[in-house]
Amino acid sequence: MPAPRKRAATIRDVAEAAQVSTATVSKYVNGNQRFTAEVEARIASAVRQLGYSMNPMAKSMITGRTGNVGIIILDIRNPYFTSLVKGASRVAAGAGLNLIFADAEESTAPELGVLASLCRRVDGLIVSTRLPAPVIESLYHSGTPVVFYGRPSPYTDRHSVGCDNYLAGLMLGRHLRDLGHRRIGYLGFPGARWSAERARGLRDAFAGVQASFRSFDAAAPSSEEGERLASTILLSQEPDDAIVAYNDLLAMGLLLEAKSLGIRVPEQVSVAGFDNIAYGRLASPSLTSVDMMGEATGELAMRKLIGVIQGEDTPQEDDVLPSRIVVRESTCRRNPG
Amino acid sequence: MPAPRKRAATIRDVAEAAQVSTATVSKYVNGNQRFTAEVEARIASAVRQLGYSMNPMAKSMITGRTGNVGIIILDIRNPYFTSLVKGASRVAAGAGLNLIFADAEESTAPELGVLASLCRRVDGLIVSTRLPAPVIESLYHSGTPVVFYGRPSPYTDRHSVGCDNYLAGLMLGRHLRDLGHRRIGYLGFPGARWSAERARGLRDAFAGVQASFRSFDAAAPSSEEGERLASTILLSQEPDDAIVAYNDLLAMGLLLEAKSLGIRVPEQVSVAGFDNIAYGRLASPSLTSVDMMGEATGELAMRKLIGVIQGEDTPQEDDVLPSRIVVRESTCRRNPG
């Protein structure tokens, strides 16, 4: 027998059972006011016996707060976003907020409809600066508190959190420059605004040094795509000293395919990526990367969002987290000449 | 100026602007009834001008449906769970449902309070059979539709989805047996009920064959824990022919540390895991594993849940997905003698 979902006890049921008014029950369960021990005991007992728990929807109607926050990411399988969610989730849970998770599946245009619907179900939203401008615009008009992740934000008067992609590229570029690399290949992902920033930093690291620079475009930020493009990149006429990929997944795809192609990394070519995902350590050779602080970004974004929701007049600013280069086996010194 | 979140237009505002009753607006926007072109045009225009969108909370109060479903997982950083969420998320989105995500952080005892609160915010829940019995019990009494993931479910009269862990262990065991392995080590994770099932299958594969079997306990299902235990396991007096880990993360930790210890895999010892996470391919040697169908499990679980929510009287049964062994470089034939 498919047990009919039995009607849950309401505040009125409790009030009746405890012989008090609904107002008293409300104040008691919310801890807003104390009553005589006698009354409190009666209420507590009634609550227990009826298994009462308040209806969050009804409460929302009054308070205007849903108790939910949302996070929109581009692909949960990408470990960078996984970390982001982990951090955001932890902070949300600590604040007693539920996290509504939406995976945009790397779609360039999440349907505005679902986003609009989501807006009304949450007190605030964490979203990527990679979302298309019209979406961001509509978000802004909805009045929902929003914190962006990923730098640079196209807007200066919004809350945002992330590492400086230009700086990260610069750090990695300097590392390669100091190792003696002069022919640099960049496997970018044009789908991400951040990609161009990383490339710019990379280039600038070689300012004043004689160096060549060429780039390739990935259609997706995945290891499979890295594998697919590996032969084109690694077997070209004038091979590069070093290949930098937009992210670690692409880089790990290159590493894997390089092995099949019989190309030794880092002896023949250095390879590096961004994000410092956990699996970079486990690859062979282990992957040099720049840590883009996914988890910390998620945590900070959520903390900021909570601040905004609570009406603290936090200045609308970009919070820039320091990134950090992590040198491992996939990059090594190139002998001059 | 921190624009005060302007009061959203209500159905009454629309009704007034369109010179009709709220009932008419409600029916129109929900597509429940058609009206004269004249009236419909007036409503549509009012909706557009006021930027009206209905308040999901208020709707929930009447309909008893929240439009949300929840999924509770143990650690989003574990790629198996990531896949699960990916699958569930996709199906939920397709059905117009929002997904509330809760990460239990591998805690053995998620606080009942937050779970109770979550129950009232969702139409149904997808949870792990790994949750402690009292939690599951309270869930049952709440009357919330629930679908479990992970086999075996401790309850037979519940909806559940997952691969058969015993069978998966058996498959892997037979693979190793056929390769000539006779001394098997199992790095289990007692925190998961599934672990013992996998071990049992593994053992049974060697029934009738002279073989030794010993096991180790991991404190966490992570690659770090695999690394930590590697020397104990790999450098023992009578080393094993093959080590099977509870999951791929542990196995990859073993692989990494084996390299540091100068132990060659698979020549000296074969290593294998479960889950077939994407990164197993990228490890070196690439990891032999049993695919436990995380994404398909997530999809099916969500489809079942939606069925239950919609009142289809789906039989309360275990849905068992077929697992599949994926042989890669980390296991190889052992020469007899």
Place this chain on the structure above:
DNA sequence: TTGTAGGCGTTATCAA
């Protein structure tokens, strides 16, 4: 310290 009563935005029922 406790209770009364109005209203949050919507849908559903029933009448016109």
Place this chain on the structure above:
DNA sequence: TTGATAACGCCTACAA
């Protein structure tokens, strides 16, 4: 085809 109205469960002035 349209409208009036009663719920849904709760919070919060305000009154007692």
